[in-house]
Amino acid sequence: MEVSTRYPHVIIIRLAPEMMLKAPATRKKFQKALRSNMQEGLERAGIEFDIIGHEGRMQVHTSDQEKALDVISRTFGVASYSPIDKIIDGGLEAHKEAAVELYKELVTDKTYAVRIKRLGNKKKFTSVEMERHIGGCLRPFAKKVDLDNPEVMIKADVAGDLAYFYTQKIAGPGGFPIGIQGNAITLISGGFDSVVAAWYLMKRGAMNDFVFCNLAGGAYERMVVEITKVLCDRWATGTRPKLYCIDFEPVINDLRANTAPEWWQVILKRQMYRAGCEIAKRIGADALVTGEALGQVSSQTLSNLNTIDEVSDIPVLRPLIGFDKEQIIKDARMIGTDKLSEKIPEYCALNKRRPAVKSGRNTIAKQETKMDFSVLTDMVEGCKIYDMFDVTDEDIAQHSVFIEEIPEKAIIIDCQPESLYDDWHVAGAKNYTAGKLMNSLRELKKTQPYVLYCPFGTQSAVLAERMQKAGYEAYSYKGGIKQLKRMFPNGAELDEE
Structure with a gap:
C-alpha cells in the first residue's frame, strides 16, 4: 500500500559521517544547526515543505522537488540525498509488488541489482533476504542480475513495514553545518583563490564575513560584490554574511611614496591583513582567511608569509596552502564562481619587475616607519558595508553603459x-x-x-x-x-x- 503524504515529493537526507561520530549532545547540536540552515534555504527558495527526523536521518517533504534538491545539494552537513520514487507500507509482499510496478520497464533488457538498507530495530528479514526476494520479482523483465556493475541500481530503505524506494543516491557537500565553528573574516579579491578558500571554511562549519581591499575603483567593486553574492546565495545558507569594501587607493599611494618598490607586495599584504584584523575585532571574528597557496606569487613564499603574518593578532588560515592552480580553478567551477572570477584582472602586482621573494620582519618594519598609518585607519572607518542577502540585482549590475x-x-x-x-x-x-x-x-x-x-x-x-x-x-x-x-x-x- 502506497503511503500518502502531505506533499507529493519526499527526499531522504543522510547526515555527514563526521556529525554521526560526535558525542550525543554535540551530534544533537549539529543536527539542529543543519535543520535550521536547511529550513532557511528552503524558505528562501519560496517552496512549501516539512522537515521530519526519521531513524537518524532527515526527510524533506515538499511540493517542489527540483528546487528542494537544489537547496539540499548546497547545504553543508549533508552526506548524500535521494529523491524517493514511492513509499510503500505493508511488509515484504507489498514491497515486491511495488518494485515490479515501479521498475519493470526500467530494467527491461538491462542488467540490474537491488540493495536494501534496514533501519531501526524491527527487522523481520535481513537485508540480503529482502534483496533476493525483491530482485527475484524483477528477474523476468531484465537481462540479468549484475551485483558489481549494474546498469540499473534499485535501492530501498526499510523501517519496519515501510519501504522507501529510490534509484538515485546523490553525493552532498559533506562537512559541518555553517555556524557551529564560529566566525571568520575572509580577505576576498574576487579571484579564484579567495573564493575557494572561503568555501572550504564554510564547509568546515565556519561563518564567513568578507573584507575587500579595493585597488581599482567602482567597476572592480561591483565585480567583487557580484562574485561574493553568488558565493553566499549558493553556499552560505543559514548565515547573514557581510562584505566590507575598503578603498585602498590612498593606502597604495602612501606605501608607493614612502617605501622601496621591492617591498611593495609584502607591505601591501600586511596592510590588507591589518584591515582584515580591524574588521574582525569589530565583529568578533576568530580568524583571518586568505586564498594564499605556497609559492604561487612572490608574496606567498614561506619567507614573505612569515613576514606578513606578523601583523595579524588572530590566527591566519590558508585552506589552499598546498593546492595548485588547476585544482583551485576546478573547485571554483564546482562552486559556481569560475566564470566571474576569470574576468578579474591582477591588481595586486604593484611591482612586476623585481618583487622580493625573501624578506625579514625587521627590514619591513623599518620600511613602514615612514608610512602614515592614519590613512589605513581612515579608510577602514569609512568602509562600505553590504549585507549580501539584501544585495539586489540593481546593486550588483554594472552601471548603465x-x-x-x-x-x-x-x-x-x-x-x-x-x-x-x-x-x-x-x-x-x-x-x-x-x-x-x-x-x-x-x-x-x-x-x-x-x-x-x-x-x-x-x-x-x-x-x-x-x-x-x-x-x-x-x-x-x-x-x-x-x-x-x-x-x-x-x-x-x-x-x-
Whole structure:
C-alpha cells in the first residue's frame, strides 16, 4: 500500500559521517544547526515543505522537488540525498509488488541489482533476504542480475513495514553545518583563490564575513560584490554574511611614496591583513582567511608569509596552502564562481619587475616607519558595508553603459577614425579606434572613469561594455557626437586655448 503524504515529493537526507561520530549532545547540536540552515534555504527558495527526523536521518517533504534538491545539494552537513520514487507500507509482499510496478520497464533488457538498507530495530528479514526476494520479482523483465556493475541500481530503505524506494543516491557537500565553528573574516579579491578558500571554511562549519581591499575603483567593486553574492546565495545558507569594501587607493599611494618598490607586495599584504584584523575585532571574528597557496606569487613564499603574518593578532588560515592552480580553478567551477572570477584582472602586482621573494620582519618594519598609518585607519572607518542577502540585482549590475553627464576627472575617449577626429573632437579627448583601444587596455589606469563617444553612440557603447567587463569604469556618451556638439559647440577649438 502506497503511503500518502502531505506533499507529493519526499527526499531522504543522510547526515555527514563526521556529525554521526560526535558525542550525543554535540551530534544533537549539529543536527539542529543543519535543520535550521536547511529550513532557511528552503524558505528562501519560496517552496512549501516539512522537515521530519526519521531513524537518524532527515526527510524533506515538499511540493517542489527540483528546487528542494537544489537547496539540499548546497547545504553543508549533508552526506548524500535521494529523491524517493514511492513509499510503500505493508511488509515484504507489498514491497515486491511495488518494485515490479515501479521498475519493470526500467530494467527491461538491462542488467540490474537491488540493495536494501534496514533501519531501526524491527527487522523481520535481513537485508540480503529482502534483496533476493525483491530482485527475484524483477528477474523476468531484465537481462540479468549484475551485483558489481549494474546498469540499473534499485535501492530501498526499510523501517519496519515501510519501504522507501529510490534509484538515485546523490553525493552532498559533506562537512559541518555553517555556524557551529564560529566566525571568520575572509580577505576576498574576487579571484579564484579567495573564493575557494572561503568555501572550504564554510564547509568546515565556519561563518564567513568578507573584507575587500579595493585597488581599482567602482567597476572592480561591483565585480567583487557580484562574485561574493553568488558565493553566499549558493553556499552560505543559514548565515547573514557581510562584505566590507575598503578603498585602498590612498593606502597604495602612501606605501608607493614612502617605501622601496621591492617591498611593495609584502607591505601591501600586511596592510590588507591589518584591515582584515580591524574588521574582525569589530565583529568578533576568530580568524583571518586568505586564498594564499605556497609559492604561487612572490608574496606567498614561506619567507614573505612569515613576514606578513606578523601583523595579524588572530590566527591566519590558508585552506589552499598546498593546492595548485588547476585544482583551485576546478573547485571554483564546482562552486559556481569560475566564470566571474576569470574576468578579474591582477591588481595586486604593484611591482612586476623585481618583487622580493625573501624578506625579514625587521627590514619591513623599518620600511613602514615612514608610512602614515592614519590613512589605513581612515579608510577602514569609512568602509562600505553590504549585507549580501539584501544585495539586489540593481546593486550588483554594472552601471548603465550610457551616461548623459561627464564625471569630474573622467578621461574622454574619441572612437572616431583619425580623419574625423581631426575635423572635430571634444577638447582634451584622446583618439582611439576600436582595435587600438582594445589593444591598449593594459596601458589605461583603472582608478578613474572613462567616457567614450562615436558619431552615433553605438560603437562606443559596445567598447564601453567591453571595458566594464574588463574591470574599468567606462561609459558611452548617450546621443553621440550630435549631442556632444551642443555641449561643446567650439569642439577642438578649445584645445588651442
